[in-house]
Amino acid sequence: MDLDAYVAEHADEWHRLEALSRRRRLSAVEADELIRLYQRAATHLSLIRSRSPDPVLVARLSHLVLAARSAITGPSAFSLRRIGRFFTVSFPLEVYRARWWSAAVAVGFVTLSGLVIGYIAGHPAAAHVFMGDAEINRLVDSEFVGYYSTYRPQNFALAVSSHNAWLSAQCLASGVLLVPVLYLLASNALNLGVTGGVMAAGGRTDVFFAYLTPHGLLELTAVFVAAGVGLRIGWAWIAPGPARTRGQALAETARAGMLVALGLVGVLAVSGAIEAYVTPSGLPTAVRIGLGGLGWLAFLGYVTVLGRRAAAAQER
Structure with missing residues (x-):
């Protein structure tokens, strides 16, 4: 697996996912896009872990996937x-x-x-x-x-x-x-x-x-x-x-x-x-x-x- 080529191919998707995860409000279209990109990023993370587990990239994608999941599922269970x-x-x-x-x-x-x-x-x-x-x-x-x-x-x-x-x-x-x-x-x-x-x-x-x-x-x-x-x-x-x-x-x-x-x-x-x-x-x-x-x-x-x-x- 050519890791550099893989990163170059999917970098735009990851940047877009990161941007959507940070938004406080999303339209219906953006919410659907967020879910789709989250699923793809989770797949990317799984592939990289199994074929070319670069620790820096794995850490970056893990953080990105967790942030996206939090944005999808809502705020933390801890609340007033x-x-x-x-x-x-x-x-x-x-x-x-x-x-x-x-x-x-x-x-x-x-x-x-x-x-x-x-x-x-x-x-x-x-x-x-x-x-x-x-x-x-x-x-x-x-x-x-x-x-x-x-x-x-x-x-x-x-x-x-x-x-x-x-x-x-x-x-x-x-x-x-x-x-x-x-x-x-x-x-x-x-x-x-x-x-x-x-x-x-x-x-x-x-x-x-x-x-x-x-x-x-x-x-x-x-x-x-x-x-x-x-x-x-x-x-x-x-x-x-x-x-x-x-x-x-x-x-x-x-x-x-x-x-x-x-x-x-x-x-x-x-x-x-x-x-x-x-x-x-x-x-x-x-x-x-x-x-x-x-x-x-x-x-x-x-x-x-x-x-x-x-x-x-x-x-x-």
Whole structure:
């Protein structure tokens, strides 16, 4: 193949294709010409790659073909409209669909934590299975409260948001296996219960809930949502239903899981900001809890109202 002759023969077509690809508006005749030249340029690119793969020419034609394809198919899928749809339809819909799974996770988590808190508060010696006397005294006297002001608020917010996002991602990613999600939930419920039980046994129950509640309402809800969606993914594989294969059910719920994971990044960023700026602030306890409660209720209202609306409209 004489590459120079081939380039000379088709250079005018490529220049014309490049010019049409750059135009914002095309007439019907020009649109037809663009499609025809795009098809020819794609053929030229294929021939050059197989017979005389000059890297410079291949790169030039590849760029030209991609630009023409973009001009034919329209703008990129990334757009403000798609972003708006994600926040008003896709994310709240998937959270709403998994609401009963998330509610079951919340009930189980709170029940287990409450039982551990109650048991250790009534049997303080049981805490020694998890920590020594010195650790218990430090936790009750200073470490629990001091934890929230150890670092600068902006650094602390990023750290806790990242930690909780990682926990949520683990719940979503391991959902297909079911057991890892249950283990993650149980271990975190146990840790929370032990801390609460030690604080209660030391007469600091009010401090425990005053510092946990402002950010914990939204933070734990996000974790419950992630775990609920993860378990829903696993159950779809076990019981796909009569109209879907296991592969189809798993693919559909996994896509939903990715949407929820993206949405929860924002939710956990808000809870992290509350934990860094509101929880350790000097505001009265009622005000701190009230601010955290408003954020929590806003999230619940958002996913319930928009999710129910999207479900009623049979959105996908």
